[in-house]
Amino acid sequence: MNxxxxxxxxxxxxxxxxxxxxxxxxxxxxxxxxxxxxxxxVAAGAQKAVSPADVAGRARRIITMxxxxxxxxxxxxxxxxxxxxxxxxxxxxxxSSIDPGVARRLATAADARGAKMLDAPVSGGEIGAIxxxxxxxxxxxxxxFAEAKPILDAMGNPDKVIxxxxxxxxxxxxxxxxxxLGATIAVVGEAFALATKAGVDPAKVRDALLGGFAASxxxxxxxxxxxxxxxxxxxxxxxxxxxMRIAAATLTEQHVPAPVSxxxxxxxxxxxxxxxxxxxxxxxxxxxxxxxxxxxxx
Amino acid sequence: MNxxxxxxxxxxxxxxxxxxxxxxxxxxxxxxxxxxxxxxxVAAGAQKAVSPADVAGRARRIITMxxxxxxxxxxxxxxxxxxxxxxxxxxxxxxSSIDPGVARRLATAADARGAKMLDAPVSGGEIGAIxxxxxxxxxxxxxxFAEAKPILDAMGNPDKVIxxxxxxxxxxxxxxxxxxLGATIAVVGEAFALATKAGVDPAKVRDALLGGFAASxxxxxxxxxxxxxxxxxxxxxxxxxxxMRIAAATLTEQHVPAPVSxxxxxxxxxxxxxxxxxxxxxxxxxxxxxxxxxxxxx
Numbered sequence: 135m136n137x138x139x140x141x142x143x144x145x146x147x148x149x150x151x152x153x154x155x156x157x158x159x160x161x162x163x164x165x166x167x168x169x170x171x172x173x174x175x176v177a178a179g180a181q182k183a184v185s186p187a188d189v190a191g192r193a194r195r196i197i198t199m200x201x202x203x204x205x206x207x208x209x210x211x212x213x214x215x216x217x218x219x220x221x222x223x224x225x226x227x228x229x230s231s232i233d234p235g236v237a238r239r240l241a242t243a244a245d246a247r248g249a250k251m252l253d254a255p256v257s258g259g260e261i262g263a264i265x266x267x268x269x270x271x272x273x274x275x276x277x278x279f280a281e282a283k284p285i286l287d288a289m290g291n292p293d294k295v296i297x298x299x300x301x302x303x304x305x306x307x308x309x310x311x312x313x314x315l316g317a318t319i320a321v322v323g324e325a326f327a328l329a330t331k332a333g334v335d336p337a338k339v340r341d342a343l344l345g346g347f348a349a350s351x352x353x354x355x356x357x358x359x360x361x362x363x364x365x366x367x368x369x370x371x372x373x374x375x376x377x378m379r380i381a382a383a384t385l386t387e388q389h390v391p392a393p394v395s396x397x398x399x400x401x402x403x404x405x406x407x408x409x410x411x412x413x414x415x416x417x418x419x420x421x422x423x424x425x426x427x428x429x430x431x432x
Numbered sequence: 433m434n435x436x437x438x439x440x441x442x443x444x445x446x447x448x449x450x451x452x453x454x455x456x457x458x459x460x461x462x463x464x465x466x467x468x469x470x471x472x473x474v475a476a477g478a479q480k481a482v483s484p485a486d487v488a489g490r491a492r493r494i495i496t497m498x499x500x501x502x503x504x505x506x507x508x509x510x511x512x513x514x515x516x517x518x519x520x521x522x523x524x525x526x527x528s529s530i531d532p533g534v535a536r537r538l539a540t541a542a543d544a545r546g547a548k549m550l551d552a553p554v555s556g557g558e559i560g561a562i563x564x565x566x567x568x569x570x571x572x573x574x575x576x577f578a579e580a581k582p583i584l585d586a587m588g589n590p591d592k593v594i595x596x597x598x599x600x601x602x603x604x605x606x607x608x609x610x611x612x613l614g615a616t617i618a619v620v621g622e623a624f625a626l627a628t629k630a631g632v633d634p635a636k637v638r639d640a641l642l643g644g645f646a647a648s649x650x651x652x653x654x655x656x657x658x659x660x661x662x663x664x665x666x667x668x669x670x671x672x673x674x675x676m677r678i679a680a681a682t683l684t685e686q687h688v689p690a691p692v693s694x695x696x697x698x699x700x701x702x703x704x705x706x707x708x709x710x711x712x713x714x715x716x717x718x719x720x721x722x723x724x725x726x727x728x729x730x
C-alpha cells in the first residue's frame with residue numbers, strides 16, 4: 135500500500151511518465167479521462183481507479199499531469215476530487231505547468247487537510263518523458279520533496295530533479311524557463327530571416343554561432359528543426375501559448391515589466407492565430423519568416 | 433617578406449591577437465594610434481610602421497582590428513591609407529565588427545586594386561583574444577580565405593574559423609550573433625527579475641534551466657556575472673551598443689522586421705543612457721532589474 139503511487143492524467147506526457155514508474159518497480163493506480171492510455175498502462179501492470187477520489191483512497195503518493203490550472207483545480211477540488219477522499223500524510227505531486235498562484239493556493243488547501251502538495255513542472259517534452267530524462271523543478275515542503283524524490287527520479291534525470299524553494303517556486307521556475315525558450319527561438323528566427331534575406335546560408339550561421347557565446351540548446355535542437363522546417367511536435371505550440379499566457383499573468387501579478395517576453399507573447403499569439411497551434415513550438419520562427427517575407431524556410 | 437603579416441589596430445582585442453601571431457612564428461609589422469601597445473608588441477618582436485601605407489608597402493597579408501566602420505574606411509581609403517600603397521595580391525583581413533554594406537563596398541574597392549579583402553569579425557571577447565580561442569566568421573573569396581586560414585588559426589580556434597560565404601557574410605553572421613546574445617541576456621534579466629520579485633532564488637532558477645532546453649552559454653557565463661553583479665568587462669556595453677546599431681541598420685536595409693531585436697536595441701540604449709557603457713554588456717540585465725524595481729541584483 136505504501137509503495138503504491140497514484141497517477142492522474144495519462145496524456146502525451148503522463149502516459150510515458152507512468153510507464154517509467156512501473157518500470158522502476160512502483161505499484162501504480164491510475165485515472166485519466168481517455169480510456170485508451172488507461173488500458174495501455176493497465177496492460178503494463180497498473181491498476182485502474184474510477185475517479186480521483188478513488189485514487190486518493192488507494193494511494194498516498196499521487197502524481198497529477200494535466201493541461202492547465204483549471205484541470206488541476208477540478209481534479210483536486212471538484213466532485214469526486216482528490217480532496218474529497220484524501221488520506222492524512224498524502225503527498226500530491228503536480229507535474230502540470232500551471233499558474234504559480236493557483237499552485238500556492240492548492241498547496242495551502244492541501245496543508246489544511248493534513249497533506250502536502252508539491253508543484254513539480256517538468257521540462258524536456260515527450261522525448262524526455264519517454265526517456266525518463268526530464269528536468270523537474272520542484273516547489274514545496276523540503277521533507278515532502280525528500281519523500282517524493284525517488285518517485286521523481288524514476289521519471290526524470292536525478293541530477294535535474296531540483297527543489298527550487300517554497301510552494302509555487304517550481305512553477306515560477308517553469309515560467310522563467312518558457313520565457314527564455316520563447317525569446318531564444320524568436321531571435322533565432324529573426325537571425326535566420328536576416329541571413330536568408332542577405333543571401334547568407336542560415337545553416338552556416340548556426341554552425342558559427344554554436345562555436346561561441348551565442349550557443350544554446352535552442353540553436354542546436356530547435357535551430358536544426360527550423361532549418362529543415364520539421365515542425366512535428368515535440369511540444370505543441372498551443373500548449374506553449376498557454377505557458378506564455380501564464381507567464382504574462384505572473385509577470386503582471388509580480389509587477390515585472392518584461393519588454394522582450396511581451397513581444398514574444400504577441401508573436402506566439404500570431405503563431406496560433408495563423409492556425410499553427412498543432413505544430414512544434416519552434417514553429418514560432420515561421421512568424422518571423424512571414425514578417426520578413428522569407429519563403430525559403432517555410 | 434611573404435611571411436610578414438601587417439597588423440593595424442592594437443586595442444584591447446588587437447594587441448593580444450598580434451602577440452598570438454608572433455608566438456605562432458609570423459613576422460609582424462604593426463601600426464596603431466596609441467604608442468603604448470605598439471611598444472609592447474615591438475618589445476615582443478614586431479617591427480613598427482609609421483602609417484597604414486607603410487604597412488601596405490611591407491606586408492601582403494594585413495589584419496585590421498578597429499572600433500567601427502568609419503575607422504576601417506579611414507585606414508583603407510584615407511590619406512596614407514592601405515589603398516595608397518597596396519601591393520597586388522595583398523589580402524586585407526578585417527577582423528573589426530562593421531556594417532556589412534561597408535564591408536562589401538571595401539571588398540569591391542580592394543578587388544579593383546588587384547587585392548582581396550575578407551571580412552572576418554570575431555567573437556569571444558578579450559579572453560578569447562588572449563587565449564587564441566576566438567570564433568572567426570569569414571566572408572569573401574574562397575582562395576583568399578584558404579591563404580588567410582593559417583593566420584586566422586593562430587588567433588582563433590581552428591575549428592571555429594569558418595567561411596560563411598561571399599563578402600559581407602562574415603559581418604551578417606556577426607550581426608546574427610549579437611542579436612542572439614542581446615535577446616538572451618535581456619530575457620535572462622527578465623527571468624531573474626521575476627524570480628527575485630516572486631521570492632525565488634535566481635541562482636536556483638539558473639541551475640534548473642541549465643539542465644534543460646533553456647540552457648545556453650549566456651545563462652552559464654553571463655548568468656553567473658549577473659547573479660554576482662560582476663560587470664568588469666569582458667566586452668564593453670558601449671561597443672555592444674555600436675553592434676546593435678549596426679544590427680538595426682542592417683535589418684532595416686534588408687527589410688527584416690525584428691520585433692525582439694528592436695526591443696533589445698531600445699534596452700541597450702537605455703543601458704548606455706544610464707551611464708553604464710563602460711560595464712560589461714551583460715549589465716544589460718540591470719535595465720530589467722531597474723524596470724522591475726529589483727535592487728537585490730544590482
